[in-house]
Amino acid sequence: MSRQAQIQQLSDSEIIREYLRTQRQDYFSMLYRKYADKVYRKCITLLKDQGLAEDATQEIFVKIMLSLANFNEKAQFSTWIYSITYNFCIDIIRKQKKTKNLFVDDIERAPDVADEIPDEFLRSMEVKRLKIVLDTIPTDDHAILLMKYQDDMSIKDIADGLGKTESAIKMKLKRAKEKAQFVYKEKFKDD
Amino acid sequence: MDSFQKLLEEEDNDFTMPEQTLKDIEKRVHFSTQPVRFIANTVDLFLPKAISVFVAVIGSRNFNKRVRQTTPTSHQTDPANGDF
Numbered sequence: 001m002s003r004q005a006q007i008q009q010l011s012d013s014e015i016i017r018e019y020l021r022t023q024r025q026d027y028f029s030m031l032y033r034k035y036a037d038k039v040y041r042k043c044i045t046l047l048k049d050q051g052l053a054e055d056a057t058q059e060i061f062v063k064i065m066l067s068l069a070n071f072n073e074k075a076q077f078s079t080w081i082y083s084i085t086y087n088f089c090i091d092i093i094r095k096q097k098k099t100k101n102l103f104v105d106d107i108e109r110a111p112d113v114a115d116e117i118p119d120e121f122l123r124s125m126e127v128k129r130l131k132i133v134l135d136t137i138p139t140d141d142h143a144i145l146l147m148k149y150q151d152d153m154s155i156k157d158i159a160d161g162l163g164k165t166e167s168a169i170k171m172k173l174k175r176a177k178e179k180a181q182f183v184y185k186e187k188f189k190d191d
Numbered sequence: 192m193d194s195f196q197k198l199l200e201e202e203d204n205d206f207t208m209p210e211q212t213l214k215d216i217e218k219r220v221h222f223s224t225q226p227v228r229f230i231a232n233t234v235d236l237f238l239p240k241a242i243s244v245f246v247a248v249i250g251s252r253n254f255n256k257r258v259r260q261t262t263p264t265s266h267q268t269d270p271a272n273g274d275f
Contacts, residue, residue, distance in 0.1 A: 036208065041203065045202060045206070054208075054216065058216045058219050061216070122194065130194045130198055150199050
């Protein structure tokens with residue numbers, strides 16, 4: 001069996017342990033090959049620019065490579081990587097102040113909805129409309145909805161990944177759903 | 192399959208990184224981290240232990256200092272020195 005095939009049979013945690021022990025590039029390459037495309041797709045979804053997404057993917061993997069020893073195996077490796085990715089993209093957007101436009105300010109003032117919006121509202125939305133809604137709400141809300149509903153991350157994992165408390169994430173999620181509903185009603189009110 | 196998974200599937204088809212770009216980024220990651228990654232990972236790996244060793248050393252130094260300040264030395268208690 002080739003060395004490549006042997007590494008392929010290891011779990012992510014085993015590959016990380018071996019990489020930290022030996023510092024051999026082929027272990028890291030295996031993780032990179034497995035996740036680079038997924039990280040890139042998340043970057044392009046949030047940053048909406050191919051060049052930025054490529055640069056972000058590089059920076060994210062530099063961060064991952066340099067902080068692999070901090071990965072605790074309580075969470076899945078994919079969850080850890082995606083948290084770094086979302087955090088990085090949100091930071092880029094904040095720095096560029098791309099979210100500062102009038103429509104977003106309107107969304108920020110979206111009225112509080114007393115009752116929790118059911119998950120079904122988002123999960124059953126037509127894909128084209130969901131994409132429009134997600135692209136319209138602020139990036140951090142977009143990211144938190146993807147973490148919860150696309151990556152199936154738990155509230156605890158999201159909180160750990162973003163460095164917030166679980167109650168803060170629950171509130172953020174509720175507000176993100178309210179903004180999504182507000183945008184949906186605004187964009188598709190004639191239907 | 193719900194809307195989020197369908198969206199993910201669509202994006203998987205739309206945004207696949209070209210193989211050459213994938214290779215280029217991997218090379219850049221490797222070279223840009225080459226000088227520091229061993230140190231970073233090694234330090235991170237042993238940081239809690241290093242901190243505890245540091246705290247232990249400083250703590251024992253302070254303890255010894257306090258002991259020296261509150262306990263008379265043999266020089267101070269030696270009647271031959273004329274202090275007593």
